[in-house]
Amino acid sequence: MLDLVVMGDAQIDIALGPVSGLKLDGQIRTRIGGQPRTIPQVELLAGRLAGRRMILAQRLDRCPGGSADNLAFASGRLGTRSSIICSLGDDEDGMAILNALKQVGVDTTGVKINGDIPTGVSVLVRTESGQRSSIFFPGANARLSPDDLPDDILEKTRAFCFMNFFMLTGIGGNALAEILGRAKDKGAMTFLDPGPIPFSTTDGEIRSILRALASVDYFLPTEDEAQIISGRSDSESSAEFFLEQGVASVIVKLGEQGCLIAQKGKAPVNVKGIKIGTMVDTTGAGDVFAAAFISRLLRGEGLIPAAEFANAAAAIACTGRGRETFPTSEETLEILKR
Secondary structure (H helix, E strand, O other): OEEEEEEOOOEEEEEEEEEOOOOOOOEEEEEEOOEEEEEEHHHHHHHHHOOOOOOOEOOEEEEEEOHHHHHHHHHHHHOOOEEEEOEEEOOHHHHHHHHHHHHOOOEOOOOEEEOOOOOEEEEEEEEOOOOEEEEEEOHHHHHOOHHHOOHHHHOOEEEEEEEOHHHOOOOOOOHHHHHHHHHHHOOOEEEEEOOOOOOOOOHHHHHHHHHHHHHOOEEOOEHHHHHHHHOOOOHHHHHHHHHHOOOOEEEEEOHHHEEEEEEOOOOOEEEEOOOOOOOOOOOOHHHHHHHHHHHHHHOOOOHHHHHHHHHHHHHHHOOOOOOOOOOOHHHHHHHHOO
8 A cells, every 4th residue: 555646747957056146136027827927037047147158056966856756755755655657768867766766665666768758857046045947848757648647556545646737748638637536536635736837837727727626635836836826916815716616725835934724614824934054955845845744644643733744844855955855754853842
């Protein structure tokens, strides 16, 4: 029996930074998914670099990444019996991702290996102020499809989580709703973490998320993702909108501020974040939050203690680069005792 099946993206992260002399702390107005939106200038990194011949980065890190891959890896570190459904190239990067997952006990029998397309790559650029932007090459992620999720794996898992929908071009239309509906029909707790929203996102892709919410027990967007998908201007009204679409519980991730928990018929609850030492890198912290939150629900804990545990795990993850500080359950509980 599995605790968790994760489906979504997996790629190699190439992290550059901090980048010297690149300041992107202002705000700009744009439209995403048909909605007007004010966003940090760091999200228009490629445009700000146009015309410059060279910008120096102080460090380069290369490691496995992707939201689903990070979630599965973090779950393995936390002791959750997990399996991953993703799509990789038959190349050195794909094998590095597989080997890292196997080292923490994640079942990889559901991984699709493609011989004619490389593993995806995400180039992350961090500014000196700690902000980051990314340029994403989907690669083999584009080959992931609903057919890659067999019924037999859903029949033997307690929970199912879909990650990073907007980066998976092979999952369109009603496919996301069908995938989550299948998992729910098999009796699994269902989780949806939509992931970062590209500038190319269409109204149709936003509607795909909304159609899926009726089959979602726990929806886990960041504050920015929640506002873009809902078209609302704050976390509480966004959460209320999602509850109206049929989702059972909404957990809005607020970074170092913690998270907001909303359930139908109950007042929203803010669960404060935890600060631990110096923040080094936030990459993957939201994925660690999701993994930790799911792990505690699987142990029978309520939403608030699960969120407190998740906040602590995410804070630990931010104290190192990449996955080097993704915590174990014991390390996270130790922080909560302080």
